[in-house]
Amino acid sequence: MKREQALLQGHREKASKHRRIRVKRRNVVILALSMFVANVAFGMAFPYLSVYMQYLGATMFMVGLLSVAFNLTSTVFQYPFGWLSDATRNRKGFIAFGAASIGLFYAVMPFTTSPLQVLVLRTLQGAFGSAMTPAHSALISELSTKAGSIFGLFNSIENAGYMVGNFVGSVVVEYLGIKSLFVISGLLLFLSAGIVILVRERPAGRRGLIGMILVQEGRESWRATVRGSSFVKLMRGHLGLFYLTVFLVMVASGQFYSVSSVYFKRAFGEWSVGVLFGIESLAAALSGYFLGRLIDRYGAKRFYLVAIAGYAFAFVLYAIVRNVWLAFGVAFLSGIKWILTINSTSAYVAQNVGASERAQGMGLLNAMMSLGWVVGPLIGGYLSGISFQVNFISTTIPLGIAFLLALRLPE
Structure with a gap:
């Protein structure tokens, strides 16, 4: 009798394991499809935001504020949304909310009549759209124990979607006009939000958002809720040092990419802008999964150091x-260093932050990236007024500091 019960229990455990594997595989497919569609929308709309601003009569200063405003509000709201995602044990809901929010503001853009209105919508995109990124990264990390490989897979898929969006966007603008482009992008993001809702999440331990927000009796209840935030813990020790290096790397990135389109147009012709960015996306899509597997095998820190060095090498080459x-060859190298940065930093957080704090950890990672893109464009815009070459070469300063600090990170 005991033997039969043991066998029955073994069969049940085996069946349960197979069910969990099937659910995870299904979730991978659904999330990958959702993120591919979302990135097609991003690839269509983002390159034409500055063009649309100028179409409405914006100055170059106003165009530059698009990046600063979006990344500033994104920096502020990334961590709170990550905390809410951890507290409610809800990933797909926040991904869907963020994608739908960005889509809504894109769909409204064709009805704007001034650059200031576009700037306001872009600012709101940064605030509400930031609900998407920490939950998205946390959910990916929960789909596999091999963080490098799973992030590599999704980064390849998402970069492929972005590249498709680049090409589709140019066709839409040519035949339907720039306003139609934003409407189509908005609809695609609504579709992406609908797809991700199909993901199956484990309900165990989930707390409702309404229950969290409702006023609780006594101050001690509120204090207990606030202590669920792991901000101070995550910013201490080697993780705090890691986040600082990410900020410095993104300062350099913002210095370069905030003015790169103008530089490419002047140096190589207007036709080269889309091609160079397309080559970067192609390189990232082709190498993402392969590099992710190498990160699993040899460690995230080692490849993060390579990525930082790759930034400096690529930006100096662009300068000369x-x-x-x-330049096409440099663009391919630049795409590899970008995907290597995303894979290695995401894997580092996934490997060093517990599952109950994963979205907060990812939220801080994305916040540091966004904050770097607030500071970087301000520096890049000023230095490029002196010389593009001076600006590009000066990126080696924050990158050099980041590299030296990253050497102190534990494996």
Whole structure:
């Protein structure tokens, strides 16, 4: 009798394990499809935001504020949304809310009549859209124990979607106009939000958001809720040092990419802008999964250091290269360093932050990236007024500091 019960229990456990594997695989497919569609929308709309601003009569200063405003509000709201995602044990809900919010503001953009209105909508996109990123990264990390591989897979898929969006966007603008582009992008993001709702999450331990927000009796209840935040804990020790290095790397990134389109247009011709960005996305899509597997095998820190060095190498090469064909090669290298940065930093957080705080950890990672993109464009805009070359080469300063600090991180 005991033997039969043991066998029955073994079969039940085996069946339960197979069910969990099937659910995880299904979730991977659903999330991948949702994020591919979302990135097609991003790839369509984002490159034409500055063009639309100028179409409405914006100055270059106003165009530059698009990046600063979006990333500033994104920085502020990334961590709170990550905390809410952890507290409610809800990933897909926040991903859907963020995607739908960005889609809504894109769909409204064709009805704007001034650059200031576009700037306001972009600011709101940064605030509400930031609900998406920490929950998205946390959910990916929960789909596999091999953090590097799973992030590599999704980064390849998402970069492929962005690249498709680049090409589709140019066709839409040519035949339907720039206003139609934003409407279509908005609809695609609504579709992405609808798809991700199909993800199956484990309900165990989930707390409702309404129950969290309702006024609780006594101050001690509120204090207990606030203590659920792990901000101070995550910013201490080696993780705090890690987040500082990410901020410095993104300062350099913001210095370069906030003015790169103008530089490419002047140096190689207007036609080269889309091609160079397309090559970067292509390189990221092709190498993402392979690099993710290498990160699992050899460690995230090692590849993060390579990525930082790759930033410095790529930006210096962009400063000195004058031949467009050589620039294509630099763009391919630049795409690899970007996907390597995303894979290694995401894997590092996934490997060093517990599951109950994962979205907060990812939220801080995204917040540091966004904050770097608040500071970087301000520096880049000023230095590029002196010389593009001075700006590009000066990125080696924050990158060099980040590299030296990253050497102190534990494996």
